[in-house]
Amino acid sequence: MATELLYLDDFDVLTAPATVTAVTVLEDGRLDVVLDRTCFYPRGGGQDWDTGTIRGGHAAFRVEEVRLDEHGVVHHLGAGEAWKESAGGEATLEGAAVVLEVDADRRAVNTRLHSAGHIVDLAVERLELPWVPGKSAHYPHMSFVEYTGDVPGEVEDVRQRIEQEVAQIIGEGSRNEIRFMPVADMGEYCRHVPDNIPTNKPARIVLYNQTFGVPCGGTHVRDVAEVGTLSIPKIKSKKGVTKVSYAVEDVN
Numbered sequence: 493m494a495t496e497l498l499y500l501d502d503f504d505v506l507t508a509p510a511t512v513t514a515v516t517v518l519e520d521g522r523l524d525v526v527l528d529r530t531c532f533y534p535r536g537g538g539q540d541w542d543t544g545t546i547r548g549g550h551a552a553f554r555v556e557e558v559r560l561d562e563h564g565v566v567h568h569l570g571a572g573e574a575w576k577e578s579a580g581g582e583a584t585l586e587g588a589a590v591v592l593e594v595d596a597d598r599r600a601v602n603t604r605l606h607s608a609g610h611i612v613d614l615a616v617e618r619l620e621l622p623w624v625p626g627k628s629a630h631y632p633h634m635s636f637v638e639y640t641g642d643v644p645g646e647v648e649d650v651r652q653r654i655e656q657e658v659a660q661i662i663g664e665g666s667r668n669e670i671r672f673m674p675v676a677d678m679g680e681y682c683r684h685v686p687d688n689i690p691t692n693k694p695a696r697i698v699l700y701n702q703t704f705g706v707p708c709g710g711t712h713v714r715d716v717a718e719v720g721t722l723s724i725p726k727i728k729s730k731k732g733v734t735k736v737s738y739a740v741e742d743v744n
């Protein structure tokens with residue numbers, strides 16, 4: 493059964509009660525813990541996974557990696573020796589009530605980086621650059637948004653204009669809103685709707701700046717001002733693809 497994803501409804505939920513539904517020992521000796529619900533973000537959409545702790549019984553299970561599988565099940569992976577011993581074997585943990593605690597600092601960094609990518613998109617839209625969003629990465633060691641389309645004019649000039657526009661957007665500040673809606677309705681709010689969004693359930697958009705919808709399941713800042721200083725160190729354009737690298741103050 494798919495794991496209930498608590499981070500979809502609430503930007504800020506970092507702790508929650510849950511029930512263990514399965515525990516598996518992996519080939520490498522780590523535990524794979526599955527829960528009925530989770531506030532841990534699994535890697536996806538260019539955003540890195542959360543780390544943290546699952547507390548139950550007398551011991552804590554350290555979550556080192558989080559993955560979402562094709563059935564919508566979230567796998568919390570970690571060493572868990574103490575947890576196994578405390579529970580007297582992994583099987584007895586099934587059905588246990590636990591408390592989830594996401595590492596707040598790491599989540600905050602990933603969230604700021606991820607939202608920064610959408611703010612670059614919003615700046616590109618406001619500047620009316622003739623680009624279609626492509627892949628993106630929001631990792632501390634690698635943050636960029638790629639677009640199909642060439643740079644109109646001088647690269648340095650466009651780089652400066654984007655940097656000024658993102659500063660303007662962040663300086664103005666604005667609260668982000670969550671909306672659930674059928675994929676067919678997303679075009680009303682979103683400039684670009686990818687064609688690989690699941691259509692058998694309501695999907696989520698996040699509305700930046702009251703006007704700029706992004707179909708996205710990641711975690712986002714509540715207010716764009718939380719991103720802080722966002723710079724554009726480099727733009728590279730090759731064979732019709734333009735890569736805009738960005739950096740967020742105190743992160744990268």
Ligand SMILES: [Zn+2]
Nearest residue numbers: 537708709710
């Ligand atoms: Zn996103």
